[in-house]
Amino acid sequence: MSERYSRQTLFAPIGKEGQEKIRGKHVLIIGAGALGSGSAEMLTRAGVGQVTIVDRDYVEESNLQRQQLYTEQDVELKLPKAAAAQKRLREINSDVRIHSVIGDANPEKLAELADGKDLIIDATDNFETRLAINDISQKYKIPWIYGACVGSFGMSFTIIPGKTPCLNCLLKKLPIQGMTCDTVGVISPAVGMVVSHQAAEALKILVEDWDAVRPAFVSFDLWRNQYSSMKVGKAKDASCLSCGEHPTYPFLEAENQTKSTVLCGRDTVQVRPPKPLDIQLDELAKQLGALGYAVKGNPYLLSVEMKDERVVIFKDGRALVHGTKDMTAAKTLYNRILG
Structure with missing residues (x-):
């Protein structure tokens, strides 16, 4: 076992056995912006075997305030985020196999990328893609971790197919709004808080410590000093078309895009x-x-x-x-x- 991960293996819930499990896993990250770059860096430093990053955008100056993998040179070169992230992550940990996909994370591409993945992390900026991720997760039985932040507000929820409510279930119960960073802004501490929640949940899943996975929907507002943890198990809907008894995966269909x-x-x-x-x-x-x-x-x-x-x-x-x-x-x- 490399000295590189010694402090991580000293943490009893991971240990050497857990580190070996982490090394054997492949994580798919959808989006290489603020949440995606932060999660990708944490998991790369943790020694995940493979990380695949999907993003359709390029690096802009306004990204540098909160998207930690990128530099002014990336802005000058107008590098695609996925390519710039791949380059930086390989410099951070050459043991991890980093794959970049420059393109739109549409249902067809998600279905193509789902094969062989152990976990999907949501780092997107819109609910259309999130709901497609949700249906892919349910169809292929891959856990995924929802995350979002805007202003000083953030939220996260871990979705385990067959166990927890899915995002489609939650949207019928929770007032999740569609504000964006481009309309109300965002501060980097809110990004870091969501990334920490997502990465911690990711490590639990990668070491297969299922009992430790958080069962609650977490939200917070760092500026107003508010934190909420809401148990949502009862939101699971047997009639849900994404995760219910007779799923049709509606958000993979063309008419819902x-x-x-x-x-x-x-x-x-x-x-x-x-x-x-x-x-x-x-x-x-x-x-x-x-x-x-x-x-x-x-x-x-x-x-x-x-x-x-x-x-x-x-x-x-x-x-x-x-x-x-x-x-x-x-x-x-x-x-x-x-x-």
Whole structure:
């Protein structure tokens, strides 16, 4: 056993046997932003055998405040986050096999990547991808760890197929909101707190200490000094289409995914959610205006001037992203604004 992990093996719940189990495991991390880079670093330092990181974005200057793997040079080179993370993680621990996937974590890609994975960690920025992860987890019986943070607020929950409620169950019971870092900001301590919860749960699962896995949904607000741990076992729904007695895995189906279409003859992509929303345009306008965006609106829509694009958002959640024909880039921008 390498001296490298001596302090970790001295921790009785892990020990040398647990370290060997960790070394034999493969973790899939969806998203290489704040949560993903933090979890990836912790697990790489812990000696996980293999880590696969999936992300479709590249490193920007605004990431450096909280995304700990990246540098100013990565920003200058506009490196894809997955590639930059892979490079840095290999420098941290050459014993760990790091795989990067530069692309969208859609249901097809998730199904392809699920094979041989022992754990999935959620580090995404939107519920469409999370619900697809949730269905993949249930379909292939792979545990996953939900995590999210915005402002000074964070939350986490560990989902074990066949034992705990799934995310689809929880969304019917808990008021999980769709705010984003691009609309209300985020502080790095909140990121670190969620990462710590996720990484601790990950180690429990990797060493197969199932009794130690937290059964509660955790949320906190570091600025307001609030911490909540809520037992949610009763939220498990036998009729749930993701984890119930007769699952159909609805969020892997095309009709339940956000649609994007390049408008004919225009440098514009239309993005629409799987189901109509009811956007509070006045509130969204205030949030975006506070961030320095030029926002104009009427009772029916908002027009938001970005750096290179203009986004028109309608009350039902549909949006027109002007200034691009790249559907992936348009969906990324859409998720940043609407979560």
